[in-house]
Amino acid sequence: MSKGNFAVIGLGRFGSSVARTLINLGHDVLGIDKDEKKVEELSNILxxxxxxxxxxEEVLQKIGIRNFDTVIVAIGHDLEANILTTVLLSQFGIKNIIAKASSDIHGDVLLRVGATKVVFPERDMGEKIGKGICSGNFLDFIDISPEYSVVEVIAPKRFLNKSLGSLNLRPKYEISxxxxxxxxxxxxxxxxxxxxxDGDLLVVIGENNKLSTCFEI
Structure with a gap:
């Protein structure tokens, strides 16, 4: 993949995760958020x-948003900001606008006002966790927030006869x-x-996407 020029608007859990992934893939990423603390946390990464x-509109114009190949609208809780930002990006002629939606209706509105692609991170992750339960990987789980769960999972074969310390679950996946x-x-x-x-069941806590990656759902 050739090097891209991305902007991520909204640096919450979803937005920061997308931004970090793009950086790790070798792309240039501009991170934008109203929250100074969130911006500061990523200042040495993006x-x-x-x-x-x-x-x-004047803020986006000053930033030079037209110079970006793809803009990800990752604003979560502020529905107005999510939709208005998408409208403005469309008016600026951004070719690829990927917007986060919380429902089908919300997603339909975003497509109507200019988003080229809509994503449903919470719903998609919930479906992924559900498939994991049905496949037999996850035996039980407690959804403690939209992003975090406690799950009971059959110990994967690659874990067997290894110490917890050698698995490095916390450094690699932020799972406990x-x-x-x-x-x-x-x-x-x-x-x-x-x-x-062999035969052990692990009770673990972590972000849903990290749990999914670690246990290969």
């Missing part, structure tokens, strides 16, 4: 970051193992030296 209100259910006992708050064995 190519450029700006504190700005994307609902204002709360307990290991063995055939004859339960290890609560297991340590780094505890070994994962």
């Amino acid at each position: 190519t450029h970051v700006i504190v700005a209100d994307s609902k204002k 193992v709360l307990a290991i259910k063995k055939r004859d006992r339960i290890l609560v708050a297991p340590g780094a030296n505890d070994i994962v064995e």
Whole structure:
């Protein structure tokens, strides 16, 4: 893939995840958010970051938004900002506008006002988790927020006969193992030296997308 020039508007969990992924793939990424703290957190990671209100036409013009190949509208909770930003990007003639939607109706509105593609990250991840449960990977889960879950999962073959510490689940996936259910006992708050064995069930907590990646749903 050739190097692209992307802007991500809205640096919450979804937006920051998209922005980090694009950077890791070697693309240039401008991150935009009204929240100075969110912008600061990504200031040393993204190519450029700006504190700005994307609902204002003059702000987008000053940023030079027309210079970007693709703009991702990742604004989540502010529906007005999400839609108005998409409208303005369309008026600026942005070729690829990928917008985050929270419902089918919301997605339809975004397409009507200029989005070229609509994504449903929360719904799609929920479907992915559901498929994992049906496939037998996840035995049970508790949805504790739109982004986080506690799940009980069969220990994957690649985990067997390895210590928790050697699996590096926290550094790699930001996942914590709360307990290991063995055939004859339960290890609560297991340590780094505890070994994962055939037949073990792991009770873990983490972001849904990280859980999905780690356990290969």
